[in-house]
Amino acid sequence: RKEAVALFGSLAGKNVLDVACGTGDLAIAIVKAGDDTTTVTGADFSKEMLKIGTEKIKKNNLGNRVTLEEGDALNLKYDDSSFDCVSCAFGVRNFADLDIGLKEMSRVLKKGGTMVVLEFTAPKNRLVGLLYRFYFTRLLPIIGGVVSGKKSAYTYLPDSVYKFPSPPEFKKRMESVGLSDVSFIPLTLGICGIHTGVKT
């Protein structure tokens, strides 16, 4: 998340939208990286996540600069070109329609504004890929199932990662919604990475 935030550059005076904000970790990291003039709106459709996030924000005394609110990424309630930056961490993979979600995120971004998407990826390195696949598809569902009693949640995660577009495919999807200078930075041995683009 730290690396994703750094990609926004100076956050002074910036108004940022964090889509699928969950409990607000990225929204908090963004506002902390900025100054008194940085504001963040986090949107998520899970009331439970927002409740936990709002408590966290209160504890951090950031209530005047971070607002978390209910919203569907596929139908954002904000006007066109209303944010200087748009982010989404580990959210786009779960969108019911990836292209509609990306289109919405691009629509609310100002021309010249930056979009940053943090997401899991299937590692390219063969050895890391094999170990990752073994852990993710064999070990994790067993351990997660025993600990939580919900094995399906731990089979959904690897399934969704392997079905998600590869970085070159995702680049095309970002370009198709009006973003340019699209690039991908792999992180953590390539098991996740940051996609960035600039609204044209």
Ligand SMILES: C[S@@+](CC[C@H](N)C(=O)[O-])C[C@H]1O[C@@H](n2cnc3c(N)ncnc32)[C@H](O)[C@@H]1O
């Ligand atoms: C894995 S969590 C990530 C949360 C947060 N961004 C983070 O990095 O911790 C995925 C979040 O995406 C949200 N989400 C998925 N689809 C969404 C949609 N269409 N609109 C709004 N939120 C969505 C879920 O409610 C969940 O909070």
